[in-house]
Amino acid sequence: SKQRKELGLRTLEKPKMCVCTNPDQQADGITAKNLRFSYGKHRVLNIPSLCLPKGKVVALVGPNGAGKTTLARTLIGLAHPEGGSVISFSGKSCRAADRQKRSVLVMQDVNRQLFAETVATEVVLGNDNLSKEQVQALLGDLGLQGLSERHPMTLSGGQKQRLVIANALASQAELYVFDEPTSGVDYQHLLSISSQIRSLAAKDKAILIISHDLEFINEVADYQLLLQPLDSEINVQLTAPDQEKH
Ligand SMILES: Nc1ncnc2c1ncn2[C@@H]1O[C@H](COP(=O)(O)OP(=O)(O)OP(=O)(O)O)[C@@H](O)[C@H]1O
Ligand SMILES: [Mg+2]
Numbered sequence: 001s002k003q004r005k006e007l008g009l010r011t012l013e014k015p016k017m018c019v020c021t022n023p024d025q026q027a028d029g030i031t032a033k034n035l036r037f038s039y040g041k042h043r044v045l046n047i048p049s050l051c052l053p054k055g056k057v058v059a060l061v062g063p064n065g066a067g068k069t070t071l072a073r074t075l076i077g078l079a080h081p082e083g084g085s086v087i088s089f090s091g092k093s094c095r096a097a098d099r100q101k102r103s104v105l106v107m108q109d110v111n112r113q114l115f116a117e118t119v120a121t122e123v124v125l126g127n128d129n130l131s132k133e134q135v136q137a138l139l140g141d142l143g144l145q146g147l148s149e150r151h152p153m154t155l156s157g158g159q160k161q162r163l164v165i166a167n168a169l170a171s172q173a174e175l176y177v178f179d180e181p182t183s184g185v186d187y188q189h190l191l192s193i194s195s196q197i198r199s200l201a202a203k204d205k206a207i208l209i210i211s212h213d214l215e216f217i218n219e220v221a222d223y224q225l226l227l228q229p230l231d232s233e234i235n236v237q238l239t240a241p242d243q244e245k246h
Helices: 002-006 068-075 096-101 119-124 132-141 157-170 187-202 214-220
Strands: 030-039 042-052 057-061 086-089 103-106 175-179 206-210 223-227
Touching (some): 042 068, 057 068, 057 214, 068 206, 086 096, 096 103, 119 132, 119 157, 132 157, 157 175, 157 187, 187 206, 187 214, 206 214
Parallel strands (some): 057 223, 175 206
């Protein structure tokens, strides 16, 4: 794998398996208890307990339709769970509006998340206290140097994606959710996105990444959380098989 990396090839290793820790032991992160969510009569989530520890990157995996996006949207306060569900930030139950303020979402469709007239302004949006130097450093780290004055919509797909990520990285949230952040990016950019996300983790943020990209998961994640489709009344299964750590 090291050799493949040197050759710039994308490697495939067995993904690290993971954890769904007991929220009582992890009051310090984002926790959910009795989390239930339904679209009308169709229940999608039924999760007895779940924890995203601070300072860790959790990869959320599972088949299409399992409810990954729904879970992410619920955690960040964009979707409302059923009564009785409790979502806490740092041990304190937290309402949807408050969760929204304390979270950042990078959606899969980046075209819907670019608003500014220039690349540099896009990075600063919502991040008022960022200096020019910090903006340039961030753009450089994500391979966007020299593009400051371009209109975001004139960038390539991969560049747009990294720009949305740059804006998210600069924000002062506690929970970061990335939905498929590496779709269509090459290996070098996969590495720079990984390293930026690792530096967010080093700042003690809780990070959830929805991804099918095993190589990216291997590179960036501490834990892998498997979400199974909810079969009628049966619980979502969150497996914690090997407990094999990073
Ligand atoms: N707005 C909606 N109204 C009704 N049902 C929905 C809605 N959004 C999603 N669903 C259903 O809820 C279930 C979970 O969807 P969700 O998009 O959360 O899954 P996912 O794991 O993110 O899937 P994918 O891997 O395809 O992105 C699916 O059965 C889906 O059809
Ligand atoms: Mg989805």
